[in-house]
Amino acid sequence: MTSQSTRRIVVIGAGIAGLAAGAALSHAGLPVTVLEAHIYPGGCAASFRYQGHWYDAGATLVAGLAPGGPLQLLGRTAGIESWPARLCDPTMVVHLEDGTIVPRYADERRWETYRSLFPTSLPFWTWQEKTARLLWDFALRLPELRPRSLGSLRDLVAATARWFLAAHPSPAIVLDLWRPLARYLPDDPIFRRFIDAQLLIAAQGVATDIFALYGAAALDLPNAGVAELAGGTGTIARLLVEAIQRQGGSVHFRQEVETIERAGTSWRIRTRQGLVLESSLLIANLTPWGLARIWPEAPKWLRSRTERPPRGWGAFMLYVSLDSSAIPRGTPVHQQILAPGQLGEGRSVFLSLSPEWDGSRAPAGRRAATMSTHTRYEHWWRLAETDRTAYEAEIARYTERMLDTAARALPWLPGAIRAVLPSTPLAFQRFARRPWGWVGGFPQRHPFVGWPTEIVPGLYLVGDSVFPGQSIPATALAGLRVARRILRDLGADLVLAPQEPSMHPPVGDGEPVMAYR
Numbered sequence: 001m002t003s004q005s006t007r008r009i010v011v012i013g014a015g016i017a018g019l020a021a022g023a024a025l026s027h028a029g030l031p032v033t034v035l036e037a038h039i040y041p042g043g044c045a046a047s048f049r050y051q052g053h054w055y056d057a058g059a060t061l062v063a064g065l066a067p068g069g070p071l072q073l074l075g076r077t078a079g080i081e082s083w084p085a086r087l088c089d090p091t092m093v094v095h096l097e098d099g100t101i102v103p104r105y106a107d108e109r110r111w112e113t114y115r116s117l118f119p120t121s122l123p124f125w126t127w128q129e130k131t132a133r134l135l136w137d138f139a140l141r142l143p144e145l146r147p148r149s150l151g152s153l154r155d156l157v158a159a160t161a162r163w164f165l166a167a168h169p170s171p172a173i174v175l176d177l178w179r180p181l182a183r184y185l186p187d188d189p190i191f192r193r194f195i196d197a198q199l200l201i202a203a204q205g206v207a208t209d210i211f212a213l214y215g216a217a218a219l220d221l222p223n224a225g226v227a228e229l230a231g232g233t234g235t236i237a238r239l240l241v242e243a244i245q246r247q248g249g250s251v252h253f254r255q256e257v258e259t260i261e262r263a264g265t266s267w268r269i270r271t272r273q274g275l276v277l278e279s280s281l282l283i284a285n286l287t288p289w290g291l292a293r294i295w296p297e298a299p300k301w302l303r304s305r306t307e308r309p310p311r312g313w314g315a316f317m318l319y320v321s322l323d324s325s326a327i328p329r330g331t332p333v334h335q336q337i338l339a340p341g342q343l344g345e346g347r348s349v350f351l352s353l354s355p356e357w358d359g360s361r362a363p364a365g366r367r368a369a370t371m372s373t374h375t376r377y378e379h380w381w382r383l384a385e386t387d388r389t390a391y392e393a394e395i396a397r398y399t400e401r402m403l404d405t406a407a408r409a410l411p412w413l414p415g416a417i418r419a420v421l422p423s424t425p426l427a428f429q430r431f432a433r434r435p436w437g438w439v440g441g442f443p444q445r446h447p448f449v450g451w452p453t454e455i456v457p458g459l460y461l462v463g464d465s466v467f468p469g470q471s472i473p474a475t476a477l478a479g480l481r482v483a484r485r486i487l488r489d490l491g492a493d494l495v496l497a498p499q500e501p502s503m504h505p506p507v508g509d510g511e512p513v514m515a516y517r
């Protein structure tokens with residue numbers, strides 16, 4: 001590697017994308033420093049400690065652990081040898097408002113479900129699976145989508161050509177970059193409702209909004225190796241932090257970057273806590289709005305694109321302590337529950353339980369649950385800024401509505417609740433430093449909703465605002481793509497461990513898994 005390789009790379013933010021990039025770069029021998037504002041790594045995919053529980057802050061469903069999947073690629077490039085995890089079966093259960101219960105299985109049983117519940121949907125699923133396989137295959141090649149040189153254009157053309165030759169996609173696939181997924185759905189209102197609910201959590205929109213290719217890939221996540229991680233979702237971020245440290249890099253918590261500025265050919269980074277660093281390369285695991293806030297000299301185009309708040313969603317959350325004896329044994333850990341009305345705003349709820357086998361997540365006799373619903377964040381800020389009493393009343397109203405929605409499908413729930421901690425988009429801004437508590441990235445309406453990764457030479461943006469968008473596997477790939485690009489510029493490449501990480505479920509019930517502070 002060239003002498004440049006000894007210069008420091010600073011990563012702002014220990015979200016999944018920043019940590020994936022940092023771990024891959026340190027695994028390849030580069031000096032990496034990660035600055036994280038919070039005391040926990042993981043951002044929207046962190047777990048936090050509260051009253052003896054480890055709650056997942058946002059993301060709860062971890063997909064991509066099947067052989068050859070995105071998280072296995074992450075493990076190989078980051079130097080992670082095993083995931084303390086067990087596969088989920090079923091991966092989730094969806095309760096529609098008419099009482100239909102749709103289990104999602106990763107194996108052949110899924111076809112039986114489709115056949116018995118939605119007989120007209122079989123051609124759709126055949127198309128969806130074939131298309132998703134093609135797309136994940138493409139994304140896993142970590143293509144540089146906006147080539148900035150003849151060399152990177154050549155790489156993109158070569159990667160696309162190799163993919164075309166290996167996968168034989170129909171040329172008509174190009175049209176599905178613009179056509180909405182709804183075009184492929186049978187005329188069955190109950191099935192459409194099911195697909196809309198799934199797309200809302202996986203692509204931030206419904207079938208009439210989301211472009212067909214993205215929708216097909218997003219709907220595939222439950223088939224792609226969904227696992228329960230010991231210690232919660234935050235274990236992925238913790239393992240990435242440990243990998244960076246083991247490989248000679250450093251991760252500093254409670255270091256909130258306040259400003260970045262150009263200093264000759266380097267970047268000068270200042271944190272609110274008084275740390276000043278210089279680096280040759282900067283990776284910002286931020287939203288574009290978060291980047292604009294810390295960069296007074298940001299180019300005009302970036303300022304004007306971030307003048308108005310982003311379109312999209314916030315999340316209203318409930319972190320719930322449950323009496324484990326009141327939960328029927330074998331209850332699937334992930335449940336999506338719908339009530340009549342428009343999706344979101346407490347009428348569609350995603351509920352995840354800590355696994356029965358993971359005693360590290362809650363005090364004896366309890367289990368930790370995370371419940372989320374999509375909500376328009378503007379509404380919460382308006383209330384909080386104008387009428388604090390109304391804001392508190394709204395929290396109570398949403399809490400009640402979410403619990404009512406969930407209890408429609410899970411009648412044991414009200415009797416199991418021992419404590420509830422609600423949280424609005426304001427808390428998400430504080431916890432994950434996402435301006436306005438805007439989460440989940442852009443609704444995937446067309447392939448160009450994402451931002452470019454190279455903002456200016458030497459400054460890269462990673463996270464769910466860039467291709468391939470939201471979710472743990474997608475942001476991991478975004479981070480790996482940038483890591484590979486940096487390494488290629490240095491005449492090197494990602495260093496892949498020969499084997500994928502194994503999956504080792506912790507032994508026995510209730511063993512402590514990981515005590516992270």
Ligand SMILES: Cc1cc2nc3c(=O)[nH]c(=O)nc-3n(C[C@H](O)[C@H](O)[C@H](O)COP(=O)(O)OP(=O)(O)OC[C@H]3O[C@@H](n4cnc5c(N)ncnc54)[C@H](O)[C@@H]3O)c2cc1C
Pocket residue numbers: 012013014015016017018035036037038040041042043044045057058059060061062063255256257258285286287290294315372431432433434439440441462463464465469470471472473475
């Ligand atoms: C409620 C909810 C549920 C979700 N459910 C799922 C799910 O089940 N499965 C799934 O795969 N995905 C899910 N997602 C999406 C997924 O969590 C996100 O797409 C992904 O985790 C975002 O990662 P990121 O790399 O963009 O970083 P972020 O999560 O945005 O993290 C950025 C990090 O940077 C830090 N930071 C920000 N500014 C600064 C600064 N100035 N200085 C220092 N540090 C800073 C933050 O503290 C944070 O740790 C969910 C998201 C939410 C909100």
